[in-house]
Amino acid sequence: MADVKHTLSESDIPRSWYNIQADLPEPLPPVLHPQTKQPIGPADLEPLFPRALIEQEVATERDIPIPNEVREIYRQWRPTPLYRARRWEKEIGTPAQIYYKYEGASPVGSHKANTAVAQAFANREAGVKRITTETGAGQWGSALAMACSFLGLNLAVYMVRISFNQKPYRRGLMETYGASVTPSPSSETEAGRAVLAEHPDSTGSLGIAISEAVELAARNGGTKYALGSVLNHVMLHQTVIGQETAKQLELADAEPDVLIGCVGGGSNFAGLSFPFLGRKFRDGSGPRIVAVEPSACPTLTKGKYAYDFGDSAHLTPLIQMYTLGSGFVPSGFHAGGLRYHGMGPLVSHALDLGGIEALAVDQIETFSSGVEFAQAEGILPAPETNHAIAAARREAMRCKDEGKGRTIVFNLSGHGHFDVQAYMDYHAGKLSAYEYSEAEVADALQHLPEV
Amino acid sequence: MADVKHTLSESDIPRSWYNIQADLPEPLPPVLHPQTKQPIGPADLEPLFPRALIEQEVATERDIPIPNEVREIYRQWRPTPLYRARRWEKEIGTPAQIYYKYEGASPVGSHKANTAVAQAFANREAGVKRITTETGAGQWGSALAMACSFLGLNLAVYMVRISFNQKPYRRGLMETYGASVTPSPSSETEAGRAVLAEHPDSTGSLGIAISEAVELAARNGGTKYALGSVLNHVMLHQTVIGQETAKQLELADAEPDVLIGCVGGGSNFAGLSFPFLGRKFRDGSGPRIVAVEPSACPTLTKGKYAYDFGDSAHLTPLIQMYTLGSGFVPSGFHAGGLRYHGMGPLVSHALDLGGIEALAVDQIETFSSGVEFAQAEGILPAPETNHAIAAARREAMRCKDEGKGRTIVFNLSGHGHFDVQAYMDYHAGKLSAYEYSEAEVADALQHLPEV
Numbered sequence: 001m002a003d004v005k006h007t008l009s010e011s012d013i014p015r016s017w018y019n020i021q022a023d024l025p026e027p028l029p030p031v032l033h034p035q036t037k038q039p040i041g042p043a044d045l046e047p048l049f050p051r052a053l054i055e056q057e058v059a060t061e062r063d064i065p066i067p068n069e070v071r072e073i074y075r076q077w078r079p080t081p082l083y084r085a086r087r088w089e090k091e092i093g094t095p096a097q098i099y100y101k102y103e104g105a106s107p108v109g110s111h112k113a114n115t116a117v118a119q120a121f122a123n124r125e126a127g128v129k130r131i132t133t134e135t136g137a138g139q140w141g142s143a144l145a146m147a148c149s150f151l152g153l154n155l156a157v158y159m160v161r162i163s164f165n166q167k168p169y170r171r172g173l174m175e176t177y178g179a180s181v182t183p184s185p186s187s188e189t190e191a192g193r194a195v196l197a198e199h200p201d202s203t204g205s206l207g208i209a210i211s212e213a214v215e216l217a218a219r220n221g222g223t224k225y226a227l228g229s230v231l232n233h234v235m236l237h238q239t240v241i242g243q244e245t246a247k248q249l250e251l252a253d254a255e256p257d258v259l260i261g262c263v264g265g266g267s268n269f270a271g272l273s274f275p276f277l278g279r280k281f282r283d284g285s286g287p288r289i290v291a292v293e294p295s296a297c298p299t300l301t302k303g304k305y306a307y308d309f310g311d312s313a314h315l316t317p318l319i320q321m322y323t324l325g326s327g328f329v330p331s332g333f334h335a336g337g338l339r340y341h342g343m344g345p346l347v348s349h350a351l352d353l354g355g356i357e358a359l360a361v362d363q364i365e366t367f368s369s370g371v372e373f374a375q376a377e378g379i380l381p382a383p384e385t386n387h388a389i390a391a392a393r394r395e396a397m398r399c400k401d402e403g404k405g406r407t408i409v410f411n412l413s414g415h416g417h418f419d420v421q422a423y424m425d426y427h428a429g430k431l432s433a434y435e436y437s438e439a440e441v442a443d444a445l446q447h448l449p450e451v
Numbered sequence: 452m453a454d455v456k457h458t459l460s461e462s463d464i465p466r467s468w469y470n471i472q473a474d475l476p477e478p479l480p481p482v483l484h485p486q487t488k489q490p491i492g493p494a495d496l497e498p499l500f501p502r503a504l505i506e507q508e509v510a511t512e513r514d515i516p517i518p519n520e521v522r523e524i525y526r527q528w529r530p531t532p533l534y535r536a537r538r539w540e541k542e543i544g545t546p547a548q549i550y551y552k553y554e555g556a557s558p559v560g561s562h563k564a565n566t567a568v569a570q571a572f573a574n575r576e577a578g579v580k581r582i583t584t585e586t587g588a589g590q591w592g593s594a595l596a597m598a599c600s601f602l603g604l605n606l607a608v609y610m611v612r613i614s615f616n617q618k619p620y621r622r623g624l625m626e627t628y629g630a631s632v633t634p635s636p637s638s639e640t641e642a643g644r645a646v647l648a649e650h651p652d653s654t655g656s657l658g659i660a661i662s663e664a665v666e667l668a669a670r671n672g673g674t675k676y677a678l679g680s681v682l683n684h685v686m687l688h689q690t691v692i693g694q695e696t697a698k699q700l701e702l703a704d705a706e707p708d709v710l711i712g713c714v715g716g717g718s719n720f721a722g723l724s725f726p727f728l729g730r731k732f733r734d735g736s737g738p739r740i741v742a743v744e745p746s747a748c749p750t751l752t753k754g755k756y757a758y759d760f761g762d763s764a765h766l767t768p769l770i771q772m773y774t775l776g777s778g779f780v781p782s783g784f785h786a787g788g789l790r791y792h793g794m795g796p797l798v799s800h801a802l803d804l805g806g807i808e809a810l811a812v813d814q815i816e817t818f819s820s821g822v823e824f825a826q827a828e829g830i831l832p833a834p835e836t837n838h839a840i841a842a843a844r845r846e847a848m849r850c851k852d853e854g855k856g857r858t859i860v861f862n863l864s865g866h867g868h869f870d871v872q873a874y875m876d877y878h879a880g881k882l883s884a885y886e887y888s889e890a891e892v893a894d895a896l897q898h899l900p901e902v
Contacts, residue, residue, distance in 0.1 A: 004523070004526055004527060005461065005526055005527060007458075007460075007461070009458075010456065010458070072455070075455055075456055076455060076456060076534070076828075076829065083527070087601065105556070106829075107828075107829030107830045107831075108829070109868065146829050149826045149827075149829075150538065150827075150829065168871075168872075168875070169620075169868075169871035169872065169875075172871035172872070172874050172875040172878075173831060173868075173871055173874075175875075175878060176822055176825055176826075176831060176871075176874050176878070177825065177826055178826055371627055374627055374628065375600045375627075375628055375629055376600075376601075377527075377558075378527065378557075378558030378559070378597050378600075378601065379558045380558070380624060380627060417560065417620075417624075417868035417869060418868060418871075420619075420620035420623035420624055420627075420869075421619075421620065421623070423623050423624075423627050424619070424620075424623040424626070427623075427626060427627070
């Protein structure tokens with residue numbers, strides 16, 4: 001039988017997360033206090049996060065042990081399979097070998113469960129009773145809702161209003177797990193009320209929803225905040241993906257030439273690629289690594305590498321990252337998880353250091369690639385994931401043109417069972433290939449904070 | 452680590468389907484011609500099905516080899532995991548051990564993929580270019596749409612109108628795989644036009660949709676028909692579930708006391724239980740086996756074991772089965788896959804022979820059990836599957852009352868990612884615990900055909 005699926009046994013679930021901070025040729029720029037603009041210390045983050053996660057945020061050890069109880073929960077869906085896309089390869093006639101790591105195997109259908117469980121566990125261990133968070137498309141919110149249900153925590157979710165309206169079923173899922181879900185901007189917070197006063201019809205943004213969730217946590221003692229991407233500890237938790245993939249490629253006797261992941265805040269991309277990138281930083285070996293973003297939110301390809309706020313109300317610390325400006329409100333395209341104005345500092349730093357490449361793809365190309373993939377492979381990908389698929393297809397077609405049989409690996413970060421409306425809009429010709437222009441970027445970047 | 456997941460290697464995917472007809476203490480009653488009322492032969496079915504499937508329908512060998520290409524496709528999601536529901540056990544405080552076989556692991560999220568691939572393959576081998584079928588909730592239609600896409604066949608689906616309206620996303624999924632989807636009753640067929648003439652607002656039924664699909668196949672030479680449940684060859688294909696489960700329970704060192712599956716036409720139930728039922732027929736050993744149906748469509752618990760048509764327009768042969776009458780149009784409750792008026796002849800025969808038990812559960816109990824399960828185990832079950840979960844919960848609570856630690860195994864036939872509206876309706880208190888009454892049953896059964 002030809003090899004289509006590479007499975008590992010449960011003993012192959014990693015016992016530690018891989019921390020790329022141990023292998024960076026230059027350390028990350030410091031995080032600055034939003035008022036004083038001076039480097040902050042761990043204590044400044046304690047109103048928002050439990051100590052264990054703050055320690056992971058700044059850790060420099062290469063291997064951070066995964067707590068037993070977290071690993072025990074991972075066993076429900078990990079190790080996830082690595083597939084060879086044989087039918088798709090045949091369909092597009094490429095000599096390339098295409099592999100995909102299937103993170104849609106988690107009960108909530110995406111990679112977000114990996115960090116949700118780790119974060120809920122750290123909060124419960126610290127005696128926290130309630131968590132607040134934001135969600136865009138709802139992948140993160142539903143993953144955290146499930147994790148909080150497993151670990152006995154309450155959860156309040158601020159959901160970007162356009163997604164709240166477009167994706168009622170993600171909300172229904174979160175509520176079934178027992179979470180409360182509020183459309184953002186809301187009138188529950190100062191941050192939300194300020195936005196609504198100026199833009200009563202605001203469709204929201206991740207930056208606004210973060211402000212609301214952070215505000216609620218900061219003013220309630222027993223409540224902490226959780227973020228589903230961007231931060232270092234989130235990237236860390238996702239490295240189970242890349243560690244498993246490395247083992248599976250070895251079993252398949254395959255050496256990857258290029259690794260591909262879609263990026264919003266960057267966590268599924270980092271999860272797949274950082275274990276490989278670390279080796280590249282250490283000894284210069286390893287595959288090309290490509291981060292793929294929407295042309296409607298081109299943070300890495302058109303944004304600026306600068307200090308900026310993580311939220312619209314400027315409650316968060318200042319982080320050096322690729323950004324489109326914290327006031328960025330993207331057009332309503334169908335990849336809600338990729339609409340953040342910034343990019344995780346580790347992914348930004350990796351691009352700045354030349355360790356990775358970035359690529360922007362428009363919505364028509366991503367959906368056309370996703371439909372072709374679904375027809376060949378059966379799995380309906382999330383709209384976010386379609387960005388990785390479109391980039392993998394470009395690489396595969398280049399192999400065809402050049403007659404080269406390279407090995408392409410991408411992260412199928414989540415399935416699209418909650419995103420069928422987007423596919424129906426695509427079939428009906430309702431989607432546009434909108435690109436955020438240089439002029440719009442220049443305008444948005446005028447308001448970066450001075451540091 | 453405690454055992455939560457029991458996985459098998461790919462070499463453990465069964466090499467043959469298990470055919471319970473080899474082990475029946477009495478053979479199935481003959482299938483009769485709709486006009487002559489005489490037993491029909493294989494040739495009578497050739498307008499509708501390829502010869503390979505007709506041979507499987509009447510086969511009496513115990514093991515029917517699975518074609519290599521079908522087994523190759525199964526490898527994408529098989530063997531599916533068998534889980535121990537440890538968090539749920541703890542939540543409800545039962546001394547029982549509860550296991551569930553997770554068929555939601557297929558790309559379309561249900562067990563239907565097992566037979567869809569087998570049927571599409573048999574049709575393609577026979578040179579068929581197009582298939583017609585019906586679908587209720589859409590699990591079967593989407594599974595067959597995926598299988599047809601894999602194997603290069605065209606597919607026309609008649610979807611029960613109430614589901615077509617309630618579940619546009621199932622339709623979107625089928626269309627993404629390349630199928631055409633028509634709400635039933637439609638004006639495309641004589642059968643559909645006849646229903647619409649009498650009931651212009653008909654919400655449809657599986658019986659009507661079957662009539663439409665069969666009519667289209669019967670009048671087009673190159674077109675065949677496919678059914679997602681009820682028939683013997685469909686039960687046969689699903690036995691990969693039970694064969695894997697038997698191996699996994701052995702690995703877990705567990706002896707099942709009771710096996711549970713929800714039933715509409717009966718195929719996921721048969722898939723899990725028939726390998727065990729066959730042993731019971733051979734040597735009297737084995738677990739109790741419970742088929743669970745909705746109290747709003749109580750085919751096994753209130754219907755009659757009699758000859759009846761499979762469809763509303765009386766185009767199909769007459770089959771002896773438990774039935775509520777082929778004119779039965781169920782109320783619009785939220786388990787579209789369990790609304791068929793009849794029951795697969797093998798499941799009906801097994802009940803008549805005393806090999807299995809039947810139980811009806813109402814919608815409130817099924818959803819309350821499903822929500823509790825989702826919060827504990829993470830997987831959101833399909834509304835159909837919630838019937839099996841409710842019955843498993845009853846067994847587990849009985850264990851608690853009696854202080855007995857029995858082993859309960861149920862089939863988690865599919866996930867509910869396309870059914871969140873039903874959960875939202877449940878949370879909003881919109882669902883009723885409607886039971887189809889004895890008087891309604893007596894009325895519906897007045898029109899059974901005379902044989």
